[in-house]
Amino acid sequence: MNDSTSHHSPNYLAIFGILCLLTAVSVVADLVSMPSLEVLIVAVVLLVATAKAAFVMLFFMHLKFERKWKYAILMPTIILAIGLLMVLIPDISIHYYDLDIPQIP
Numbered sequence: 001m002n003d004s005t006s007h008h009s010p011n012y013l014a015i016f017g018i019l020c021l022l023t024a025v026s027v028v029a030d031l032v033s034m035p036s037l038e039v040l041i042v043a044v045v046l047l048v049a050t051a052k053a054a055f056v057m058l059f060f061m062h063l064k065f066e067r068k069w070k071y072a073i074l075m076p077t078i079i080l081a082i083g084l085l086m087v088l089i090p091d092i093s094i095h096y097y098d099l100d101i102p103q104i105p
Contacts, residue, residue: 010059010064012059012060015055015059015060018055019052019055019056022048022051022052022055023048023052025044025048026044026045026048026049029041029044029045029048030045
């Protein structure tokens with residue numbers, strides 16, 4: 001069969017199980033209260049969130065089974081996202097004003 005007539009049927013129950021497992025991992029990581037591991041916990045939670053988003057996009061939005069033209073459609077979005085970050089870098093990194101009132105620590 002060629003790509004236009006082939007039908008893919010992923011195991012949605014297995015994907016649901018993986019998503020539940022990843023959710024449990026992020027909840028357990030969030031419940032760990034060790035100040036020395038805060039950076040590691042944040043990294044784990046963000047990586048799990050990224051993995052869950054990738055599973056949802058690939059399987060439930062059927063992007064895994066699309067042809068290569070999906071990259072051409074996503075390119076303007078990627079360009080705009082990079083441009084937005086570049087435009088906002090000065091606002092994030094430079095303070096344009098002096099603090100008249102000292103901040104309380």
